[in-house]
Amino acid sequence: MLRSVEIRDMLIIDRLELDFQPGLNVLTGETGAGKSILLDSLGFVLGWRGRAELVRSGADQGEVVAVFDLPDGHAAHDVLTEAGLPDGEELILRRVNSRDGRKTAWVNDRRCSGEVLRALSDTLIELHGQHDDRGLLDPKGHRALLDAFGAYPVLQSDVRDAWRAMSAARKALSKAETALAEVRKEEDFLRHAVDELDKLAPEPGEETQLDTHRRMMQGAERIRDDVAKALNALGNDGAEGSMGDALRWLEGVSDRAEGMLDTPIDALGRAFAELSDAVAGVETALDRLQFNPHELEETEERLFAIRAAARKHGVLADDLGALADDLRARLHALDQGDADLERLRAELRAADSAYAEAAARLTAARQEAAVRLDRAVAAELAPLKMERAVFLTQITLADAGPDGVDQVAFTVATNPGAPSGPLAKIASGGELSRFLLALKVCLSQQQDGVTMIFDEIDRGVGGATADAVGRRLAALAQGGQVLVVTHSPQVAALGAHHWRVEKRVDGDITTSTVVPLSPEERVDEIARMVSGDSITDEARGAAKALLAG
Numbered sequence: 001m002l003r004s005v006e007i008r009d010m011l012i013i014d015r016l017e018l019d020f021q022p023g024l025n026v027l028t029g030e031t032g033a034g035k036s037i038l039l040d041s042l043g044f045v046l047g048w049r050g051r052a053e054l055v056r057s058g059a060d061q062g063e064v065v066a067v068f069d070l071p072d073g074h075a076a077h078d079v080l081t082e083a084g085l086p087d088g089e090e091l092i093l094r095r096v097n098s099r100d101g102r103k104t105a106w107v108n109d110r111r112c113s114g115e116v117l118r119a120l121s122d123t124l125i126e127l128h129g130q131h132d133d134r135g136l137l138d139p140k141g142h143r144a145l146l147d148a149f150g151a152y153p154v155l156q157s158d159v160r161d162a163w164r165a166m167s168a169a170r171k172a173l174s175k176a177e178t179a180l181a182e183v184r185k186e187e188d189f190l191r192h193a194v195d196e197l198d199k200l201a202p203e204p205g206e207e208t209q210l211d212t213h214r215r216m217m218q219g220a221e222r223i224r225d226d227v228a229k230a231l232n233a234l235g236n237d238g239a240e241g242s243m244g245d246a247l248r249w250l251e252g253v254s255d256r257a258e259g260m261l262d263t264p265i266d267a268l269g270r271a272f273a274e275l276s277d278a279v280a281g282v283e284t285a286l287d288r289l290q291f292n293p294h295e296l297e298e299t300e301e302r303l304f305a306i307r308a309a310a311r312k313h314g315v316l317a318d319d320l321g322a323l324a325d326d327l328r329a330r331l332h333a334l335d336q337g338d339a340d341l342e343r344l345r346a347e348l349r350a351a352d353s354a355y356a357e358a359a360a361r362l363t364a365a366r367q368e369a370a371v372r373l374d375r376a377v378a379a380e381l382a383p384l385k386m387e388r389a390v391f392l393t394q395i396t397l398a399d400a401g402p403d404g405v406d407q408v409a410f411t412v413a414t415n416p417g418a419p420s421g422p423l424a425k426i427a428s429g430g431e432l433s434r435f436l437l438a439l440k441v442c443l444s445q446q447q448d449g450v451t452m453i454f455d456e457i458d459r460g461v462g463g464a465t466a467d468a469v470g471r472r473l474a475a476l477a478q479g480g481q482v483l484v485v486t487h488s489p490q491v492a493a494l495g496a497h498h499w500r501v502e503k504r505v506d507g508d509i510t511t512s513t514v515v516p517l518s519p520e521e522r523v524d525e526i527a528r529m530v531s532g533d534s535i536t537d538e539a540r541g542a543a544k545a546l547l548a549g
Helices: 035-045 075-083 114-124 139-150 153-185 187-200 206-218 220-234 239-256 262-288 293-313 317-384 429-446 463-477 489-493 519-531 537-548
Strands: 002-010 013-019 023-028 061-069 090-098 103-107 110-112 125-129 390-401 404-413 451-455 481-485 497-506 509-516
Touching (some): 013 035, 013 509, 023 463, 023 489, 023 519, 035 061, 035 125, 035 509, 075 114, 090 114, 103 114, 139 317, 139 404, 206 220, 206 293, 206 317, 239 262, 317 463, 404 429, 429 463, 463 481, 463 489, 497 519, 519 537
Parallel strands (some): 023 481, 023 497, 451 481
Antiparallel strands (some): 002 013, 390 404, 497 509
C-alpha cells in the first residue's frame, strides 16, 4: 500500500506531502490544477518513463519520496532480495532529478538503478487510464492476466516442467550430434592411430629404460676390454692367486713365529675376502656386458618408434598409453554413436509428446477461463451502459515456450456485428475507460498488495453510468487501495478519502498543491463539480445527496 508521497521542486510543485489511506482515495480539482503533475511525480520515483524536464524553474534539483507498506508475501520482497537491497515491512523509494538531467535513485537508502525501480513498481502500482500502455492495454500481459483469472497453477507448472525436459532432451541430442559429427571427421585418423598404438603398446617408463640399456650397450665393448684386463689382474693368475699363496705360506710358519705373524695374517685374510668380493663383482659385470649385437639394433628400433609416436601426437612418451585409451574411447563412442543418437531421439520424441499433451491441457483450461472471463466482463459492462458491446478473449496459436503455445489478446466490438479489435484501437475514450474498469473488476481478485491508480477513467460518462463507475472503483478498493483522479462528482462522492488539487499564483510564481478535505469542504468541492465555478444551494444539496449514497 502507498502510505505517503513527498514532492519537492517538481514542475509547479514547491513542496507537497501526502498521506494516503486504504480504500478509495479520490483526487479532484479544476483542469490544469496539477493532477497530472502529481501522477508524473509518482511515476518518476517509480522509474517510469515520462517527461524529460521535471525540475521546478529556479530549483537545482527535484526530489520525490514514496513510502510503501509491504505485508509478508508481497512480491516486492523477492525483487529486493534479488537486487541485494535492504528489505523489511517498510519500503522507501527516493529519486532525485538534477537540473542537468541526471537522475539518481535510492531504495531504503541504498543506491539502485532505474531498472530495479521499474521492477519494484510492477509489484507496487498499477496505472489505468486512457493512455495505459503498461497495464491492461498491453497485449504482452494478457496471457498472464487470463492465467491469473483462470487459476490453474498446476497445469502451468506441468507445462514449464515439460518444456524444461524437452529443452534438455533437445540440447542433449544436439550436443551428441555435434560431437559425433566431429568424431566422424577424424574416423580414419582414430582407427589408424589406435591400431598403431595398440601394436606399439608402450609402457610408462619404458623410454627411460630403453635409453639406459642402449647407452650401456653402445659403450659395452670398450668397457668389457678394460673389465676383462682388470679381472685377469685380480683373479687366480693375478692378485688373488698371489695373495692366496702369501696367506698359505704365512699360515704355514705362523706357529713358529711366536705370534709375530698373527696380525699380518688377520689383515691379509680380511683383504683376501674383500678381494674375492671385488673379483666376483667384476665377473658379474663382465657377464652383463655380454650381449647379442642384434639386441642393440632392436632396442634402438623400439626406442625410436616410441619417441616418434610421442612427437607425432604431441605428448610425452610416458603419456602414450593414456592417449591410446582416450583415442580408443572416442572410437568406441563413434561406433556406438548411431545407437546413442537413436536413443536420444526417442527421448526427445517422448519429451515432445509430453509437452504437447501438457500444453493442450493448458490450452483447454485457458479456453474455458476465457469463456468465464468474457461472461464476467459482459456482466460488468451492462451497468456501465455498454450492454451492446462485446468483449472477447481471443486465443491463437503462438510459438511453443515455457508458458505453452497460446497467444492471448483481449478484443472488443462496441456494437453487435461490428468488427472486433484491440482495446486501444476500437474503443473511444469513454468506452475504453469503462472496458478497462469492467476488466479490472473481474481480474482484481487475482492480485494482492498492489495499489491501483485510475487516471480520469470516468471521462466521457455521467449520471447513472458515472455512479456505476464509482461503485465499481469502491468495490475494487475494499481490502486494498485505489487512487482515482476524477472530474465526476458521482465518483468523488463514493471516495473514502478526498483530496483537492489546487493551483495558486503568487506574483509571477505558479504552484500546485494538494489539500485533504474536511466533510464540509468536501460538500463544496463536489458541489463545484456539479455546478461549475458558481456553487449554489441546489448544487450543495445535490452534493449532500451524492455523499449520502
